[in-house]
Amino acid sequence: MILHTDCRFFRGDIPCKPHKQHGVHCDGCSYYDPVDKNILIIKLGAIGDVIRTTPLLHRLKKEFPRAKIWWLTHTPEMIPSSVDVPMKLTLENVIALRSITFDIVYNLDKDREACALAVQIAADAKKGFTLIDGRCAPINSDAEEKFYTGIFDDINKANTKSYPQEIFEICGFTFNKEKYILPFEPWKDKKWKLSKKKKVVGFNTGCGGRWTSRLWPEKYWISAAKALKKAGIEVLLLGGEQEHAKNVKIAKASGAKYFGHYPLNQFINLVDQCDLVVTAVTMAMHITIGLGKKIVLFNNIFNKHEFELYGLGEILEPEFDCDCYFTPTCPNNCMQYLYPDRVVKTVTQLLRQKDGGRVRQKDGGQVRQKEIGAAKTSVTFA
Numbered sequence: 001m002i003l004h005t006d007c008r009f010f011r012g013d014i015p016c017k018p019h020k021q022h023g024v025h026c027d028g029c030s031y032y033d034p035v036d037k038n039i040l041i042i043k044l045g046a047i048g049d050v051i052r053t054t055p056l057l058h059r060l061k062k063e064f065p066r067a068k069i070w071w072l073t074h075t076p077e078m079i080p081s082s083v084d085v086p087m088k089l090t091l092e093n094v095i096a097l098r099s100i101t102f103d104i105v106y107n108l109d110k111d112r113e114a115c116a117l118a119v120q121i122a123a124d125a126k127k128g129f130t131l132i133d134g135r136c137a138p139i140n141s142d143a144e145e146k147f148y149t150g151i152f153d154d155i156n157k158a159n160t161k162s163y164p165q166e167i168f169e170i171c172g173f174t175f176n177k178e179k180y181i182l183p184f185e186p187w188k189d190k191k192w193k194l195s196k197k198k199k200v201v202g203f204n205t206g207c208g209g210r211w212t213s214r215l216w217p218e219k220y221w222i223s224a225a226k227a228l229k230k231a232g233i234e235v236l237l238l239g240g241e242q243e244h245a246k247n248v249k250i251a252k253a254s255g256a257k258y259f260g261h262y263p264l265n266q267f268i269n270l271v272d273q274c275d276l277v278v279t280a281v282t283m284a285m286h287i288t289i290g291l292g293k294k295i296v297l298f299n300n301i302f303n304k305h306e307f308e309l310y311g312l313g314e315i316l317e318p319e320f321d322c323d324c325y326f327t328p329t330c331p332n333n334c335m336q337y338l339y340p341d342r343v344v345k346t347v348t349q350l351l352r353q354k355d356g357g358r359v360r361q362k363d364g365g366q367v368r369q370k371e372i373g374a375a376k377t378s379v380t381f382a
Contacts, residue, residue: 002026008033023238037067038100040121042107042114042128044089047264050078052308053108055164055178057082071164072097077264080181097121108167109135110150112347121232143170153325154218158296162308179216179310182290187269192259198234199351201270202288204279205250213301214280216338218250223340224278224347225254231348236274238267238284247256272281276350278343281307288312294350300334301326303333308328315345335356 004026009016012265016023026032039060043053050073057080070085072093079086087093095142098120107118107128114130118139126370129147130139138147145165149156155274161169168175194200205215205221223236235256244261262270271287276294279285281302283293288295296311303322304315320337324330 004029004032004034006036007031008032008035017338031305033066035066035068037064037103038071039064039067040097040102040105040123041069041071041083042105042109042117043071044111044114046080046107046283047075048283050075050284051180051290051357052163053181054080054181054290055175056106056167056173057181059168059173067103070097070102075316077185080183080252082181095181099278106171107139108170111135115296116202127172130175142172146170149220151291156303157325159303160305164308180286180290182287184268184272184291188264190266190269192270192273194236194257195234195290198232200234200236200273201228201347201351202236202238202274202277202279202284203256204277204284205246205249206239207280207282208242211229211281211328212302213324213327214298216280216298216335218246219342220336220338220340221250222254224249224343225256227340228343228347229255231344233351236270238266238270238274238277238279276313276347277294277344278347283290294353296346296350298335300324300330300338316343316346333364 004010007016007026009018009031024031034133041056043050051194057069061082068084070087070132071079071083072087073079075087076088078084094117097117100122102121102123103125105118105121105123106127107114107126107130110129112131115129115136118128118130126139128139128143129136130136138144149159156190164178165175192261203221203225214269230236235254237251237256237258239247242263247258250256268287268291271293272291274293275283276296277288278296279288280298285295285297289310289312293312295309296314297307297315299307299308299315299317300322304317307315309315316338318334318337319339320332320334322330322332322334323330324334344352
């Protein structure tokens with residue numbers, strides 16, 4: 001019997017998808033897709049970090065069109081369908097990965113566990129970060145610049161490269177504005193009660209629990225919502241469970257709409273209802289960019305050059321020279337110096353601009369691979 005064990009669909013432990021769906025065997029199978037390389041991406045990170053690493057897939061598919069791509073992460077649900085093997089960080093998966101010799105391992109995280117895995121997993125070539133004497137270290141010279149920006153604030157402040165540009169360089173590539181790829185399943189069971197005649201602006205009012213120095217005052221959200229509603233714009237409040245009480249309060253005081261908080265896929269669907277989103281540096285920021293929506297990004301504690309907006313919006317910072325760089329809390333509460341009228345003006349200006357012909361594509365757009373019965377849809381923008 002002929003077995004194509006090098007086929008992208010071959011598992012060995014269970015029947016492959018072409019066999020289950022079409023009854024084919026390896027001999028003469030029209031779905032045969034031979035693999036010539038195994039590539040592993042280690043990007044555990046927060047959801048936003050995972051999303052903003054997805055542009056790398058465009059380049060990997062171009063450079064290694066027959067490679068089988070594996071991705072180890074805390075959030076496999078955010079991995080695009082163009083990745084052959086999305087894997088959650090579990091003991092079972094680590095055991096499996098340690099039994100494979102990869103052609104290339106890209107470790108793009110500086111977390112200790114990620115760096116330890118970069119040491120333990122066999123590969124002909126490794127790029128990114130490793131562990132030396134229990135501490136993170138660059139594997140090669142391409143990763144040195146990103147390594148130094150993480151340990152010296154002055155070097156970080158001097159950086160003018162975006163995060164996607166940095167990770168592309170770590171991997172030995174040149175960044176050419178490759179777009180995010182966002183896994184996305186339309187929520188067919190829900191129709192949002194929003195005006196079809198008005199522009200919809202989403203206010204993502206939270207910023208997570210770690211960097212509360214980014215929080216914009218509640219009274220400013222209320223003031224901005226009232227001003228936009230007066231201008232005939234629908235305002236929709238966004239957030240998670242942590243922002244629920246605040247969003248209820250803002251909605252009552254401003255007349256903005258608030259539908260509650262939802263699991264991740266439904267939250268992405270809710271963001272997709274917006275024409276523009278106002279947010280601090282959060283997961284919602286990366287979802288907004290991934291959906292190709294316009295954005296007003298609040299920033300006060302990070303290097304603004306880090307954020308690649310792809311021409312979708314503007315970054316607004318407080319009108320105050322504060323020293324709260326990379327600090328969880330700000331002693332000056334400097335976000336109070338980013339005034340609502342400036343935000344409202346920027347939002348209305350961006351809404352007047354044309355979209356620039358962005359087109360949504362399914363199944364990962366230009367990184368689409370031959371798939372059988374893919375379980376999820378990815379969107380990207382050309």
